[in-house]
Amino acid sequence: MSRGRDRYVDFLRAWAILLVVGGHWLITALVRGPGGEIRAPELLATVPWTQWLTLVFQIMPLFFLAGGHAASGSWGRARAAGGTVGGWVRQRALRLLLPAAVYSGLVLFALGVCEAVGVDRGTLALVGWAMAMQFWFLPVYLLLSALTPALHAAHRRWGVLVPVGMGAVALLADVLAVGFHVPVVGLLDYLLVWGVAYQLGFCWRDGMLGGRRVVPAAMAVSGIVAFVALVRVGPFPVSLILVTGQTPSNTNPPSAAMLAWAVAQVGLCLLAAPLVRRVLERGRVWGVVRPVGGASMTLYLWHMLPVLVAAAAFYLTGIAPQPAFGSVAWWGLRVPWLLVLGVVLIGVVWALRPLERGLVVLYERTRPQEAGPLRRSSLLRLGLGLVASVWALGYFAGHGFAYDGRFPVLPALGLALGTGLVMLPGVRAAPRSEEEEYGSVAEEAA
Template sequence: MRGMERNGGGREPYVDFLRAWAILLVVVGHWVITGLVRLPDGEISAPELLATVPWTQWLTLGFQIMPLFFLAGGYAAGGSWERARAGGGTASGWVGQRAVRLLLPVAVYSGLVLLAVGVCAAVGVDPGTLAMVGWAMAMQIWFLPVYLLLSALTPVLCALHRRWGLYVPLGMGVVASGVGWLVVRGEGGGVIDVVGAVNYLLVWGVVYQLGFCWRDGLLGGRRRGLPLALAVGGGVGFAVLVGPGPWPVSLILVTGQDVSNTNPPSVAMLAWAVAQVGLCLLVASRVRRVLERVRVARAVRGLGGVSMTLYLWHMLPVLVVAAAFYLTDLAPEPRYGSAGWWALRMPWLLVLGAVLAGVVRGLRPLERRLAGLEGRLRPGVGLRWAAAWRVWAGIGVSVWVLTYFAGHGFAYGGRFPVAASVGLVVGTGLVLFPGRTRAGVPAVESGGVLEEAA
């Protein structure tokens, strides 16, 4: 995790910590809600915990940590773009460099998963099993097209921030609330779904924009009561919206629920995100004191260095454990959701953690090659307009592809996704294709997108 800076310079260790904490909770949260069951015919199923054991929906209040990603992302991107802009960089060049750092590792991950899907489909793996595995390996992808779009819009969002400051996230929040009420009162489908999709940018954009405000001191200083107001106001608003209001408590999509907080992001999700931002600011000084300890700081930096790998690959250990312990009938299987089942969650997490550590270690050579490749292929920050169309076209295609994978998985219907796979190659290739640049313009800071901004 590199590139996070305070006003004018210096790293912000607390923001590094927020990213590290978010990574841990995303990984652990996905592992906790993933439970495997071996059926009498030998097949493995993964019942949906939040739907099967409804009280577990309350756990999502602690594990829905995506606001921290977007808060840190806005903090980092705002500073990075302002420095590039001051040095004469163009919006297209800066956006292109950010897109390369995101799309290159994602394309490699997706390509390897798609290769495995193709091989499995060719040898006759059961389509239902293949679809389930393809979905498991794509469940974290939803974050990427949203973040890619916000990164592309950063020059515009920063311009709005320079002029109107806190009024920008306030206005976005008002519009998002209106869209949310329209969605919940509508019957879905057609225009309602299209309008609702705007909230992916508006709700998460509010938190992203608050990252700009935080970096520029608009959430502290003379406004010392603002973090408390955000925490209390967001928390109370969430309680009202999920109590007497129409939204469910779960902050993760639950099959069978007519109203969702994530598809698209709802007013309740917005309230929870605002509360989370306020809470992070309130505890900042105490956490910073802990981060002064050498061992803690070293652990945070170490986790940051592998954040992209952890985020992309953390569901692979579930497949490894399924094959090693469930297909072989070695895993004990108390009744799903019972006390015995919960007692086995800790060993489950420890085994998955050990496997993931091996995966991360095994991927280190690939990470080094990707880092070198990124440095050679990314466009210059002074990219000229004559070549900039490649960046914007590549981002457009990539957003469509990643959105498809997020919604359908890597093997929808048990089949190899030919069109999406071609789109992945085309979109990534357009962004990676070097364009003409102006000499003497500094490059964007090194480091992966999740390391620096998410």
């Protein structure tokens, strides 16, 4: 496989984002109560068979796989050019933190205004949860990006043994968390399970996985068999998305079953690569994939805003028909629901274009100078900024933007402080090529 830019990697990131957006929209159900209040019943808990759909929509292992592939190439080029760990980590962190901080700031401002004018706390809590439900990904990816130089050094020395070892430690942590009720140890699996997929991206880029079809075939078969065994015989549910009250969960933290499914997905992805690459060589197909990849961070962050727009336009007004929840008629209305949300999201992305251009300028003004290491004080600020940012993003992921209907003062300050500290060490540098420009996590150079 070519070590240059791989259209298939870009396709995987775009495909993953589209499935995440579509999956969130599909399972988001709104019901207007007799008093005009809006509720959001949990589809996966209310209609249990829908948990099987998560086997299709839980596609984030492939996003981490593609992210590892991209980070491997980016860090390799930086090392070859004499770049430093601190400068590279800061550059990657800003790619994620700038759009996430701007999004969070705008949402928090709107929620703060609503709280000040007396909007019901239950409504604020529901809206704050909806606008932060996708945030679990951000602190995990930020940490893996910061650890990339160390992870890549281990990869260069031990190759495939690194993800194998990480998987073994993840299984041990899961045994302690689930079997011996030590939940704190299970938190390691956020980095270990998703880190396996990320590390496999390194191996994929260096040709350690795709040289022979027997390797990805073995990964696919063994992953599926292990997943079935863990669900049918073991203690894990089939749902690969968090279901309230379901213990243990496959995502909070990622379980052995999630690890098995991630390995299976990677294997299937590698088996499909030759066919999909041939399709992507067609100009029209690539012309659709590339802009989706270019807008994927925007799509990921903002895709729940159309749900709020639709709720205000059709449910608060009582216009939306309300067949029995989970009935055939209800499922039939999912089609226009998805279409309406898609149209609104296209409008949101278009409206955000000036903001995106402003972020490009801001990134160019704050990205680190490529020559020379950061000073010790700058490295300390970078470390503190990453810690504060990870904590704040993790809080929002677990509690939403308005837990209990209240403005989250400390997490908001933590994200602002963390982002500011990461930005501080930068100096103005020469413009880079189009492929190296700030775009999004999913637009990183492969």
